Amino acid sequence: MHYVPHTDAEIASMLKFIGVESLDALFDMVPSALRLAGGLDIAPGVSEFDVLDDFERMAANNRSDLICFAGAGAYDHELPSAVKRLANRTEFVTSYTPYQPEVAQGVLQALFEYQSLVSRLSGLEVSNASLYDGGTACVEAINLSVAATGNSRVIVSKGVHPNWRHVMRTMADGTGHEIIEVDLHDGVTSWGSDSEPAGAVVVQYPNFLGNLEDVAAARTLADATGARLVVAFDHLAAGILKSPGEWGADVVVGEGQCFGTPMALGGPYLGLFSCKLSDVRRLPGRVVGETVDLEGKRAYVTTLRTREQDIRREKASSNICTNQTLIAVTAAIQLGWLGSNGIREMALRSARATRYTRELVAGIDGVELHSSAPVLREFAVRLPIAAEVAIDRMIDEGFLAGVALDENDYGDGLLIAATEKRTKSEIDAYVTALGKVLQ
Amino acid sequence: MHSPSGGQAKSIPLMGNDEESTIFELSVVGRSAASFRKTELPEWTVDEIVPAEHRRSEPLQLADVSERDLVGHFTRLTHRQYSVDLGAYPLGSCTMKYNPKLCDDVAGMKGFTHTHPATPQSGTQGWLELLTRLSEDLCAITGMAGVTLQPPAGAAGELTGLLLMRAYHRAKGRQRKTIIIPDSAHGTNPASVTLAGYDTVTIPSDDRGCVDLATLRAAMNEDVAGIMLTNPNTLGLFEEDIVEIAAIAHEAGALLYYDGANLNAILGVVRPGDMGFDIVHMNLHKTFAVPHGGGGPGAGPVGVSERLLAYLPGPLPKRTDDGNYEWQIPAESIGRVHSWHGNALALARAYSYLVVNGSDGLRRVSDAAVLNANWLRVRLHDTLPAKYDRPNMHEFVATASAIKRETGAKALDIAKRLLEEGFHSPTMYFPLIVDEALMLEPTETESPQTLEALAQAFERIVDELKLSGPQSGQDAPRTTPVRRVDEARAARTLIPTFDARP
Numbered sequence: 001m002h003y004v005p006h007t008d009a010e011i012a013s014m015l016k017f018i019g020v021e022s023l024d025a026l027f028d029m030v031p032s033a034l035r036l037a038g039g040l041d042i043a044p045g046v047s048e049f050d051v052l053d054d055f056e057r058m059a060a061n062n063r064s065d066l067i068c069f070a071g072a073g074a075y076d077h078e079l080p081s082a083v084k085r086l087a088n089r090t091e092f093v094t095s096y097t098p099y100q101p102e103v104a105q106g107v108l109q110a111l112f113e114y115q116s117l118v119s120r121l122s123g124l125e126v127s128n129a130s131l132y133d134g135g136t137a138c139v140e141a142i143n144l145s146v147a148a149t150g151n152s153r154v155i156v157s158k159g160v161h162p163n164w165r166h167v168m169r170t171m172a173d174g175t176g177h178e179i180i181e182v183d184l185h186d187g188v189t190s191w192g193s194d195s196e197p198a199g200a201v202v203v204q205y206p207n208f209l210g211n212l213e214d215v216a217a218a219r220t221l222a223d224a225t226g227a228r229l230v231v232a233f234d235h236l237a238a239g240i241l242k243s244p245g246e247w248g249a250d251v252v253v254g255e256g257q258c259f260g261t262p263m264a265l266g267g268p269y270l271g272l273f274s275c276k277l278s279d280v281r282r283l284p285g286r287v288v289g290e291t292v293d294l295e296g297k298r299a300y301v302t303t304l305r306t307r308e309q310d311i312r313r314e315k316a317s318s319n320i321c322t323n324q325t326l327i328a329v330t331a332a333i334q335l336g337w338l339g340s341n342g343i344r345e346m347a348l349r350s351a352r353a354t355r356y357t358r359e360l361v362a363g364i365d366g367v368e369l370h371s372s373a374p375v376l377r378e379f380a381v382r383l384p385i386a387a388e389v390a391i392d393r394m395i396d397e398g399f400l401a402g403v404a405l406d407e408n409d410y411g412d413g414l415l416i417a418a419t420e421k422r423t424k425s426e427i428d429a430y431v432t433a434l435g436k437v438l439q
Numbered sequence: 440m441h442s443p444s445g446g447q448a449k450s451i452p453l454m455g456n457d458e459e460s461t462i463f464e465l466s467v468v469g470r471s472a473a474s475f476r477k478t479e480l481p482e483w484t485v486d487e488i489v490p491a492e493h494r495r496s497e498p499l500q501l502a503d504v505s506e507r508d509l510v511g512h513f514t515r516l517t518h519r520q521y522s523v524d525l526g527a528y529p530l531g532s533c534t535m536k537y538n539p540k541l542c543d544d545v546a547g548m549k550g551f552t553h554t555h556p557a558t559p560q561s562g563t564q565g566w567l568e569l570l571t572r573l574s575e576d577l578c579a580i581t582g583m584a585g586v587t588l589q590p591p592a593g594a595a596g597e598l599t600g601l602l603l604m605r606a607y608h609r610a611k612g613r614q615r616k617t618i619i620i621p622d623s624a625h626g627t628n629p630a631s632v633t634l635a636g637y638d639t640v641t642i643p644s645d646d647r648g649c650v651d652l653a654t655l656r657a658a659m660n661e662d663v664a665g666i667m668l669t670n671p672n673t674l675g676l677f678e679e680d681i682v683e684i685a686a687i688a689h690e691a692g693a694l695l696y697y698d699g700a701n702l703n704a705i706l707g708v709v710r711p712g713d714m715g716f717d718i719v720h721m722n723l724h725k726t727f728a729v730p731h732g733g734g735g736p737g738a739g740p741v742g743v744s745e746r747l748l749a750y751l752p753g754p755l756p757k758r759t760d761d762g763n764y765e766w767q768i769p770a771e772s773i774g775r776v777h778s779w780h781g782n783a784l785a786l787a788r789a790y791s792y793l794v795v796n797g798s799d800g801l802r803r804v805s806d807a808a809v810l811n812a813n814w815l816r817v818r819l820h821d822t823l824p825a826k827y828d829r830p831n832m833h834e835f836v837a838t839a840s841a842i843k844r845e846t847g848a849k850a851l852d853i854a855k856r857l858l859e860e861g862f863h864s865p866t867m868y869f870p871l872i873v874d875e876a877l878m879l880e881p882t883e884t885e886s887p888q889t890l891e892a893l894a895q896a897f898e899r900i901v902d903e904l905k906l907s908g909p910q911s912g913q914d915a916p917r918t919t920p921v922r923r924v925d926e927a928r929a930a931r932t933l934i935p936t937f938d939a940r941p
Contacts, residue, residue, distance in 0.1 A: 006807055006810075006881050017814060023806040026806065042576045042798050044798050044800075045799050046541075046794065048541040051545075061565030066558070074933075076553075078475075091521075091522045092522075093522075094538050095520050095523070097734040100521075102858055102916050103858055103920070109459065109461065120501060163779065166774055171598075174601065239495070241491055242492075243493070246495075262552035262784075263553060265784075267780065268782040271633050290929070291929035293921040293925070295922050297456075300924075301924045313631060316635070319627050325733040325735045326730075327736060332462075341503070374490050383765050388559070395561070401557065403557045420476075423478045
């Protein structure tokens with residue numbers, strides 16, 4: 001049956017060898033009162049071809065045809081063929097965590113290269129081998145900062161992704177951290193002059209609304225409060241923007257979906273995480289290091305293991321075990337495909353598409369730009385109708401118009417992103433359609 | 440049974456064992472693999488778009504290679520990597536079963552991959568149907584009333600479950616402080632407990648490897664929020680007193696948490712909900728064949744009993760009255776535990792595995808998993824004996840204690856020597872309560888021939904150690920791309936990036 005190879009004869013022979021009467025008798029240690037009488041209450045098995053039909057039907061019942069102007073940490077970037085093929089190689093896909101380095105140099109070296117690249121993007125010395133996604137990476141950065149400073153007061157810009165802040169608040173119930181959210185003014189954080197000691201100051205750059213924040217102001221607040229500065233960075237922009245390391249960040253996190261991973265309803269994505277060498281003992285998750293084998297050959301191995309859950313248990317720097325290795329390897333391959341010029345081009349082209357879209361959208365009657373701050377790859381607008389209504393109408397026009405802003409966070413509005421994939425004719429058609437549905 | 444094994448990777452034609460250069464060393468300035476489509480957009484420069492104070496000062500340097508070199512490099516890296524497709528991984532607690540290629544195809548369907556997570560639900564009815572059906576079937580399999588698919592891994596599921604406990608006790612006006620775990624627990628359990636704001640109370644297992652009821656009763660008090668258990672436990676042994684354990688917890692107002700790492704043993708046989716568990720996490724990358732990807736991504740859905748439904752993280756996928764699907768947020772939800780909806784493509788893979796197997800296929804899984812593990816334990820009786828020599832479930836823990844005494848070779852040496860035999864090593868030194876532990880979980884997808892080859896490999900290894908002393912183990916592995924690595928040096932002189940190299 002499917003993936004269990006045993007023939008009836010083999011089963012009979014094996015049962016005889018171990019002196020057990022029947023397959024059912026293998027479970028004699030389970031109290032009979034607990035045993036499932038009639039088997040599982042799910043449909044019986046089918047052929048793989050039946051499954052493919054079922055799943056193709058469900059896949060077709062999603063509007064994946066929409067021309068995408070939605071961002072918010074999930075972007076419609078081009079996915080090169082070479083990256084897809086390499087990342088889907090069975091040795092990467094079906095391998096286990098590299099606990100036996102002698103037979104895992106493939107994954108270990110790929111992760112070493114990944115860490116190296118992420119550190120160049122973030123501008124900080126050490127990066128880990130991945131966390132689950134940008135939001136949970138942000139939580140881990142807060143945990144590191146609180147542990148390092150001994151202060152559980154966490155100051156978070158409301159320019160940080162709303163879903164990430166939501167995860168922070170959920171997790172804070174367990175850690176007991178005090179999360180203080182700071183309002184935006186004209187689209188960027190208005191930090192104020194509070195200097196009560198804190199453990200972390202968290203700012204997103206560019207922020208959720210697409211605006212370029214003054215990270216120096218966040219650094220000043222961090223200095224005044226004795227806190228670690230955590231910058232949530234759009235690492236794709238590293239080819240163009242000053243890196244968080246250059247801005248003086250202590251910890252850099254981000255969402256790595258932009259590097260070779262499809263939008264896929266939000267997962268699996270990639271939590272990017274970098275910190276300073278001085279904080280490496282508190283780094284969450286796995287980290288790969290270079291070493292040699294006993295013949296002096298260069299080799300890679302997971303290192304500083306005493307931070308991790310299997311060794312430090314309740315005192316571990318994090319509880320993470322399974323991470324997003326395959327997505328990290330994909331990112332490394334994508335960054336290899338892009339190269340120095342390509343990463344710059346990709347960000348620049350996304351910025352051009354965004355600027356063109358922004359100029360035309362701002363020209364539509366009744367539409368106002370959300371703020372005057374400079375943007376890079378996405379921007380927010382206020383519409384004359386509810387954003388959700390606009391989005392629904394635009395679906396009928398063949399577009400995913402953007403992401404609706406939460407009224408409580410930013411006031412009703414629409415967040416629009418254009419990547420290097422968007423052409424002039426697509427954008428022109430989008431603007432025409434938007435103009436039409438807003439009347 | 441002396442036919443060849445389908446799970447032994449001795450035939451890989453690795454060409455020598457030279458190092459593979461890093462991509463940085465293959466880099467030549469000016470090379471590129473990238474190309475971009477024509478967009479006909481105005482060609483504004485960086486200076487025109489980005490204000491001076493935000494501009495990067497030095498150009499960013501990555502690795503610059505041609506597509507040909509990119510492909511050559513990563514392909515060669517895969518030739519230095521063991522994988523399930525290549526051979527068997529009898530790693531206890533990991534459930535390294537075969538990853539069906541059907542699931543790869545499902546994960547590549549454009550209708551699933553090219554969907555933005557913020558698409559309105561009218562535009563994601565296909566995804567919502569998949570996630571709703573998966574939720575319902577996982578509840579049926581585990582005997583739970585509701586489930587969240589958001590946690591992206593088992594440990595994340597554990598933390599989610601513990602936060603659900605907090606919400607539950609808070610609603611009852613209780614201030615509980617501790618979680619009881621057995622000393623055989625996986626390290627993520629106490630680590631998650633700490634993150635959930637509780638303290639860990641560890642209780643010793645009895646001399647049969649199970650939870651001792653008297654010890655548990657003594658440890659139970661009004662401070663205890665819950666007990667975290669795996670069943671079968673990390674020794675592969677069924678906690679036969681589970682009904683009494685559940686009663687002890689519930690009488691004290693505590694909740695019972697099921698670590699689903701070992702769910703493969705009981706599919707279709709017994710359900711955690713029926714055993715009395717209130718919260719259950721599942722490891723879809725174990726039980727439901729989501730490939731391990733070198734360490735992830737996985738998925739760690741959490742199921743709950745009726746009384747915890749209101750607290751589940753949202754949004755949750757649900758059926759509407761008119762045959763469609765929608766997102767719903769539970770009344771007293773603890774919030775979000777992921778930026779979006781969890782590792783959606785991993786969930787799709789798991790669901791295709793669930794559907795192709797169905798009720799009969801999943802029962803076959805547990806039958807064969809438990810049969811294989813028991814067969815292996817009996818077969819290895821004289822070579823690598825189980826610590827608890829009685830019927831186990833899908834895995835068992837052998838001890839190399841006697842071998843160490845007799846030959847000087849340790850569990851580590853046996854594990855390394857096994858790599859030369861074309862098998863991946865079993866889990867070493869876990870659980871902590873067994874000396875020189877080697878945990879073996881063959882899974883249901885390895886054939887009897889592979890198990891026999893594995894047993895013979897162990898026999899060869901141990902016979903040689905007994906005959907000639909520990910050398911063959913301590914020198915191992917000799918035939919892999921690298922020999923044993925200097926872990927002390929890796930930690931002492933940390934080189935976590937190419938730029939950190941001296």
